Amino acid sequence: MSLKTEDEMLHRTEKRMEPSQQAAPDPASQEVNPVYLQQLRELDIPEEAAKQALLHTRNVSAEEAAMYYFNKLENEEEGDEDLIYKMVFVVNMDLSMGVGKVAAQVGHAAVGLYQALQEKNSWREMAWKWDRTGAQKVVMQGTNMAHLLELQALAMSLSLPTYLVQDAGQTQVEPGSRTVLALVGEEELVSNVTGSLKLL
Template sequence: MEASRQTSPPDSISQDVNPVFFQQLRDLDIPEEAAKQALLHTGNVSAEEAAMYYFNKLENEEADGDLMYKMVFVVNMDLAMGVGKIAAQVGHAAVGLYQALQDKNSWREMAWKWDHSGAKKIVVQGTSVAHLLELQAQAMSLNLPTYLVQDAGLTQVASGSRTVLAVMGEEDIVNNVTGSLKLL
């Protein structure tokens, strides 16, 4: 007797999330990631339960004065990397920065808040390595965690090339560093 195996649904909704409840939350203008998290947190009991969790969480965050956080990736456009190379380098930057966030208690707390508020990520264009270094210095002067990727040089760019700068922090402060840069 052969055991049947369930496969993931073809759409982007996780198999752990009830798609009917998910759509009901989206109809309430709850952001996609927040809707998924609310359903997972409440065990997919109902859209009402997940919505209550989401709105209570928002009220609690506003009452606590919690801030919104984001992670920004500044790509060195001077290197003329291909799309796949850029994606890989942004991945390296995300992992590197997330690991760096584990070094300090305040940064770990920031990572947790960022993760539980939708894990906002933005990719923007930097002009050169000098530009990335200038942005990194500015971010560090504002006590923002950063991570600068240096490529191993196995494919499209020379070894040691600085490809992507990752910066994370309170959205308003990060915007002081990267807010004027064009989206990639």
């Protein structure tokens, strides 16, 4: 009797396991492994893209999904290889800033813009492409605060991410002074905003 009971219990346990074993690799279910998804997010892969990669690779592993995602991205970009991305910093030359102060303000602008790029999936992808194509950075001269605001408005009208540094005023400049405008995007679009400016 005890042997028969053990057999029945084992049979029931196996039956209970079958549905979950079948559901895991089924791409039609639109369910992804949350552990694998988190691992992909830690690689800075956008959530939707990570989910699609897991579904296409049948939730086998985070490694398989990551390989699929990066291979797909590389293939998509083969036609975009000529596109160059650049980051430009426009310094407010109306302010009496020393070389060290300008360097610090450009640093603030770079960090601020890069943090802003993490807010949207499309911007995160732009940051990745910018880094992949050489992370080009150019520092240029702006006339004054009004000029920086005008350039920022133009950049935003072209859907380019921007960041404008507002100084705390602890050294050299008045509190609230706009010191540096940072923007990033495809070189051609960025040049529509800053192409006529002089290098610093």
